[in-house]
Amino acid sequence: xxxxxxxxxxxxxxxxxxxxxVARLRLAVFRDWPYLYEGDVAYERDYLxxxxxxxxxxxxxxxxAGRVVGASTGLPLADDGEAFSAPFRAAGMxxxxxxxxxxSVLLPAYRGRGLGHAFFDRRETHARALGRFRWTAFCxxxxxxxxxxxxxxHRGNDAFWRKRGxxxxxxxxxxxxxxxxxxxxxxxxxxxWLRDWKEExx
Numbered sequence: 328x329x330x331x332x333x334x335x336x337x338x339x340x341x342x343x344x345x346x347x348x349v350a351r352l353r354l355a356v357f358r359d360w361p362y363l364y365e366g367d368v369a370y371e372r373d374y375l376x377x378x379x380x381x382x383x384x385x386x387x388x389x390x391x392a393g394r395v396v397g398a399s400t401g402l403p404l405a406d407d408g409e410a411f412s413a414p415f416r417a418a419g420m421x422x423x424x425x426x427x428x429x430x431s432v433l434l435p436a437y438r439g440r441g442l443g444h445a446f447f448d449r450r451e452t453h454a455r456a457l458g459r460f461r462w463t464a465f466c467x468x469x470x471x472x473x474x475x476x477x478x479x480x481h482r483g484n485d486a487f488w489r490k491r492g493x494x495x496x497x498x499x500x501x502x503x504x505x506x507x508x509x510x511x512x513x514x515x516x517x518x519x520w521l522r523d524w525k526e527e528x529x
Contacts, residue, residue: 329436332389332396334445336453342386346375348395349386356432358508360478361470365506378429381406383457387449389433389442397433399446401426401454404464411466414499414519420462426454428465443484447491451522461525465493466501466517492527493520 337345354366378384381402389397404412404425412422431446454460467484470477485495496519504514 329391329396331440332391332437332442334442334449335388335390336449337386337388338453339382339384342384343379345386345388345395345398346372346379348388349398349400350375352395352398352432352434353430356434360476360481361468361483362505363476363508363510365508367506370505377407378402385450385453387446389437389445391437396437397431397442397446399431399450400429401450401463402429403427403457403460410501410503414501415464418499424459424461426450426457426460426463428463430465443487444491455524462521462523463493464519464521466519469500469516469518488520492522494522495520 350368350371353371354364354368357364358366378386378400384402384406385400387399388395403423404415404427405422407427411427412425415422415425428447428450431443433442451463454463488495500516500518502514502516504512507513
């Protein structure tokens, strides 16, 4: 079994040296269910550019002997693309009060060691320390329960996210297209999950 990785947090401009490592990890992990993403380096560069340009972005990295084996990202939603913020505007929510979590990706050999909680803990602490966000949010791809490509015994993350205080928002979704393995470019629906820190504090 590999050693337990070291978890480090990088902010703003300090994430720049790690962009390629996170891009490679995304390509490796998102190839599997439920994203089935056929990697595109050009897209990865464009996607991560928003994080590189945001002074309040965060990368939480899991490192094994200096190699990135896990990554979790976040940035103010107002610093991300319009496609991500549009559902919040449509719902009448102030985008400037939302901190968006991009992804948590971890190589299979390192799963089951509490790193998922560490990723959320570090990002939430970072967002709350900035002092201007009411919500933390992320989105997850919607897949049919009877999709024949679903691996046998696969367990989703819904229970984990709910224990972290996140609530799925039916009808609050965005659509993104990406190249899916063996199918080409396909448009997908992704539904948002929110944690309301003001409501919890009341």
